[in-house]
Amino acid sequence: MIYGIACFPSKTIQDMANTFRKRYDSRYELIPPHLTLMEPFELSPGEEEEAVQTMREIGKSIPPYPLHVYKVDSFHPKENKIFLKVDRHQHLQKLHQDLHQSWLGDRILTQKEFTPHITLCQDLRDDEHFDVLDQLKMTMTEETAYVDRMQLFYQLDNEAWTVYETIHLTGKEERSE
Amino acid sequence: MIYGIACFPSKTIQDMANTFRKRYDSRYELIPPHLTLMEPFELSPGEEEEAVQTMREIGKSIPPYPLHVYKVDSFHPKENKIFLKVDRHQHLQKLHQDLHQSWLGDRILTQKEFTPHITLCQDLRDDEHFDVLDQLKMTMTEETAYVDRMQLFYQLDNEAWTVYETIHLTGKEERSE
Secondary structure, eight states: OEEEEEEOOOHHHHHHHHHHHHHHBTTGGGSOSOEEEEEEEEOOTTOHHHHHHHHHHHHHHSOOEEEEEEEEEEOTTTOOOEEEEEOOOHHHHHHHHHHHHSGGGGGBSSOOOOOOEEEEEBSOOHHHHHHHHHHHHHHOOOEEEEEOEEEEEEEOTTSOEEEEEEEEOOOOOOOOO | OEEEEEEOOOHHHHHHHHHHHHHHBTTGGGSOSOEEEEEEEEOOTTOHHHHHHHHHHHHHHSOOEEEEEEEEEEOTTTOOOEEEEEOOOHHHHHHHHHHHHSGGGGGBSSOOOOOOEEEEEBSOOHHHHHHHHHHHHHHOOOEEEEEOEEEEEEEOTTSOEEEEEEEEOOOOOOOOO
């Protein structure tokens, strides 16, 4: 089965994202607004629990992080995908790195460079893409909310994602003396 | 915020349900196929963790239960809603009862009688409803798969549901001597 790992941002950020996704995101109906931590990967039957244990171990060392969305950007010309850019906070970066360096990273189907983001629009035609991008750049507001958990999902045949498990980030902040 | 509690059935059952939901369920895009354990209820900010603790306590006393879908039925004439009927297993019944008898039950916005089900079609016109019901009764296959967890969701402004927490059912089966 195909699995994925993502964080949900705060309800405020999800609601903001959905106002655009509903109109412009071809994958709107498949999952709520999210930040992908791990691209789709494959597990054999019975490996889910081992994956959860690995995620729990990693979660123990990563403190909750401030998910800060601060601008609208696009992957154009690589892809006509518009997104909320998320601050590359050190805890988020470490979480991504630890997941990818674990055995789960070896199961990824297509590796991608990590650009922390929340997708708003995808599969738009070029002209529509630039119109919407301009519009979003003007209406977007900055938001920050702490994220203290991640979700392990599996993919259904219709490409929608169902949550299998919730894993908490419970690491302690290192004190600066 | 508005919360809800549900179980996801196995991927096999979700995939079967989605083949019908995609065409006939007006709420297809808002949540994957699920069995509702608790109707929408309201929590004040900061009460989520207390709700999770209550659910964990209840989960400790309920063993995983066999989710057995065995027929297609409808709530007509009350509602044109077609669903997979789920066996009222004693553990499922107890889980529903314990959740409703806890303080969470007092927060429910509209109480409903418990008919364990997985919705396939809703908001159909009368003629379409009966056509689809006949068709589904002929094509439906029985399925059973154990469920060992439940999910606490919150509702977004677009009425979609996001998972907040996964809570396990870890009760022990009573031995019959």
